[in-house]
Amino acid sequence: MAEERSMPKGLKPATDLGPILIFFAAYYFGDLYIATAAIMVTTLIALAISYYYTRSLPMMPMVTAVVVMVFGGLTLYLNDETFIKMKPTIIYAIFSVILFAGLALGKSFIKILFDNFWxxxxDGWKKLTIRLAVFFLAMAIANEIVWRNFSTDLWVNVKVFGFTAATFLFFIAQVPMITRHQKPQDPDGSA
Known part of the structure; x- marks a missing residue:
């Protein structure tokens, strides 16, 4: 089995945000089809870099990559921008359904993802899971409203800046709840 390497500082945010920033730049220097091809390539590069260092492929980036490849491929093959515009809706809806399904089964998939951080x-994991599932559902609805009713330029800006800012603000808003539900630490530093 291959040994896990530590990822250089700053590379994780670059692999997370790089594809969307490249998408934005490619759109403004080209068009939506060039941007679609760019996000497809950079998503695969980001996954390869992540795998190189961690020797595993995290579930959320994998689901995102599959949806990017399918809907990006359909956009390019059919020359129809509808598919790439639907991609965020599909991704957010999938994550929301998975989280709600986990709750119905008595599991918190968020706990599995973030157990190393918090x-x-x-009760805290359950609340965070519910909030995140509702947030993803709201993001899916917001994407549908924007791409169906406004210009492509506005949709690209909302996708890149609005959704990124909303996600950041969502997690900032969760800090008080996360703090309230932290398990007490023993004096030796263990939970």
Whole structure:
């Protein structure tokens, strides 16, 4: 089995945000089809870099990559921008459904993803899961409203800046709840 390497500082945010920033630049220096091809390529590069360092492919980036490849491919093959505009809706809806399904099964998939970052009570994980599932559902609805009713220019700006800012603000808004539900630490530093 291959050994996991530590990812250089700053590379994780670059692999997370790089594809969307390249999409934005390619759109403004080219068009939506060039931007679609660019996000497809950079998404695969980001996954390859992540795999090189971690020797695993995280679930959320994998789901995103599959949807990017399918809907990006359809956009390019059919020469129809509708598919790439639907991509965020599909991704957000998938994540929302997965989180709600996990809750119905008595599981918090968010706990599996973020257990290394936070040590929350079961109630805290449940609340965070519900909030994130509702947030993803709201983002899916917002994407549908924007791409169906406004210009492509506005949709690209909302996708790149609006959705990124909304996600950042969502997690900032969760800090008080996360803090309230942190498990107490023993004096030796363990939970």
């Amino acid at each position: 040590d929350l009570s079961d």
